[in-house]
Amino acid sequence: MLKKLGRMPIVLTLPGLAILLVIFGIPAVQMFLSSLKAPAFSLANYQAFLGQSANVRVLFQTVEISAVATIICLVLGYPTAYLIVAASKRMRMALLVLVIIPYLTSFLARTYAWIVILGDNGLINNGLLHFGLISSPLELIFNRMAVYIGMVHIMLPMMILPLVSVMIGIDKSLSSAARSMGARPFTAFWRVFFPLSLPGVRSGSLLVFVICLGFYITPAALGGLGDAMLSTFIAAQVQTSFDVASIATSSFLLLAIAVVVLSIVGLDLSGSQSRAGRQPRKPRLSRLPSFASLKGHLSELSIPYRAKRWTAHLYEARGSSRWSEIAGPAFAVLVLAFLLFPEVVVIIMSFSSGAFLEFPPSSLSLQWYRSFVGDPAWYGAARTSIQIGIAVAILSTILGTLAAYGLSRAGPQLRRILTMVILTPITIPVIVVGVATYLGLINIGLIGCLTGMILAHSIGAMGYVVVIVSATLANFDRRLAQAAQSMRAGPLQTFRRITLPLIRPGIIGGAVFAFLHSFDEVVITSLVSGFSIYTLPLKMWENIRNEADPTVAAVASLLTLLPVIWLIALYLTWWRSRSQAHPAISEAAA
Known part of the structure; x- marks a missing residue:
């Protein structure tokens, strides 16, 4: 056998x-x-759904919220992943653990943490009221901004981890070779490192966007009535009328968006197979003969200037490195604080002895655990x-x-x-x-x-x-x-x-x-x-x-x-x- x-x-x-x-x-x-x-095979259900302006608005709103959350995750996640990979091996492992812990933490617990922080009686409003900076609580929850904060907090580790997995395999000597040939740090990064990291950008963005399309709990807990997503609409249909045809129509429209994105971005998340066997696609402007010839002439004219500049700066001390050494770790600390601080707040508040949660607790107690x-x-x-x-x-x-x-x-x-x-x-x-x-x-x-x-x-x-x-x-x-x-x-x-x-x-x-x-x-x-x-x-x-x-x-x-x-x-x-x-x-x- x-x-x-x-x-x-x-x-x-x-x-x-x-x-x-x-x-x-x-x-x-x-x-x-x-x-x-x-x-009978008819598109009547889809026509009926798209014929109602409220449904179309919720559909576009779902795509908009998912896209914005994905872009924010990419803007925050790419520099963080780059800094993690650039750190020493021991520090890299410690930083990855700090990213993985929020990823493994219950998303309900993390959503609740933001309710505690952003609520009318939450950490931010209580702090501002205590110091006399405001006279009444700010509307920090039940709006679109709160939805973005909660979704980005939940999905950011899922953006960082694929980026790290790709960046860690990039040969650093390629960027060093570009620097040795006169390229500035940003030019070497943009022309060498960033193109090699695009598979991580693609896979991370794809995962985040598709998962955000199906978000239900976080928008319902942190958003208002005008921030509902299509998943909330589908869940409401299941709990009330349970019209199978209507529910299936809404579900497959949401699935169709995910399939379209998968088709555009590519199903091969490794980034290797999709490029094999074909020439890299040139930018649209570079395929125009006039633009290409003008670009070549300008490049030839600038060769003597670039050679002199490279010779003059070859042994010059890098004066901007101190700023980058401070800004990089500071950015990573802020991102990790964004990921870990809500959990820390909830842990501390859970030991409050009062009838309601407060931060910091006036006295400590295990009453809520009991x-x-x-x-x-x-x-x-x-x-x-x-x-x-x-x-x-x-x-x-x-x-x-x-x-x-x-x-x-x-x-x-x-x-x-x-x-x-x-x-x-x-x-x-x-x-x-x-x-x-x-x-x-x-x-x-x-x-x-x-x-x-x-x-x-x-x-x-x-x-x-x-x-x-x-x-x-x-x-x-x-x-x-x-x-x-x-x-x-x-x-x-x-x-x-x-x-x-x-x-x-x-x-x-x-x-x-x-x-x-x-x-x-x-x-x-x-x-x-x-x-x-x-x-x-x-x-x-x-x-x-x-x-x-x-x-x-x-x-x-x-x-x-x-x-x-x-x-x-x-x-x-x-x-x-x-x-x-x-x-x-x-x-x-x-």
Whole structure:
């Protein structure tokens, strides 16, 4: 049996693909056919949607908010990523950890942090009132600016991490060579480094924009009535009328925007395959003969001047370096403070002893933590979330690891197609995934039960496992397994003693991300829970909307500390796997 699977490794992807097809794929096709009024096939639903000016305004508003948030993330994220890569190795690791911690923190906790900071009785207004700078609270919340602040705070790590991954692979000697040939620092950066970093710009911007299209919680919590996005409109339809055709039409219009952006930017996020085999495209102006000839003549005339300038400044001390040495770290500190300060504020305020949250607390107390532990509604929701998260982590880790192992041994074209299919639930707007999953669970009668919730969370969590385990398998040297087999180790023994120890960090990392994905999920959960299952995110969202119970500050504090614990566990696992990697081959041979 193992030999047959070894000859057909793609079979290992079938269990995960089957669950994805039943829970998400088939319902998505049914939604699309419903939006087209199958079998008559008409565009009447789309015409009706676009015929209402309010719908069109919400649609354009969704694109506008997503685009502006993406641009802000790029403006803040690119310099931050550049400074992280330019730092020493130890400092770079510390800065990356500070970026990853907010990324792993519950987005509900981070949204609540901004409510605490920007609210009428929040940190900023209370501080300004205390110092007499204002006479009444400023309107800092329930407006477009608050939405941008919350969305950028949540999505900025997702912009920084792809940029760092690309920038860290750029050969620094290329910029040094440009500097040695007389190029100024900015010219060397703009002409050499920036073009090489464009794959990171493209992948980060694509991820941020597509995910922002499906934002629901943050705009609803921080924005006003005029800041609603299409996902909010779809969620309202699900909770009220549940007209499948109307919901499907809205969902696929949102999905169409994401597909158009994916088509324009390019589905290959690595940036290498899309450029292979074709000449780089020249700028439009440079293709005009008159402009090109004029540019050449001017360049020739300026050669003597540039040669003299290069000779004169070759050994000149750089006077502007001190300013850049101060401005760069200061910018990085401000960005990291923007990412970490809201969590710190919530942690401090959760120890307040007053009847309401205040910063700084007049006195310290654990009353809100005792309220969390003593309230069955709170700890019951937490227990349910932990149970679902553990089950999702186990199921998605098994299915995702099998799929990643099969994909690593498949052909390039088939691997690319299947990987795109598996990653679909985490690369399209989440509200669309939620509606399709709701219909899929209705088809098999699992709405409002733990099994249905686990399956709904697993289709997205499996994608994270596939990405992380595939990255680990990409660095796995297959010659180690071949060497063990040449020493008469069987397939199962080879996998258990060679492959598994070396890819264990990736498997554990995938399990951690799967658990966090499930534990923090609220959009899909709110649709498929059937009002019978209360998870911790749902309980938090209910309290954030009602602003009735400060216990949510204690819960948000615990969720903020959770990623720190996970990172420590992952580091210990990685360190232990490194120490066991060397004796693995000798043990297998024995």
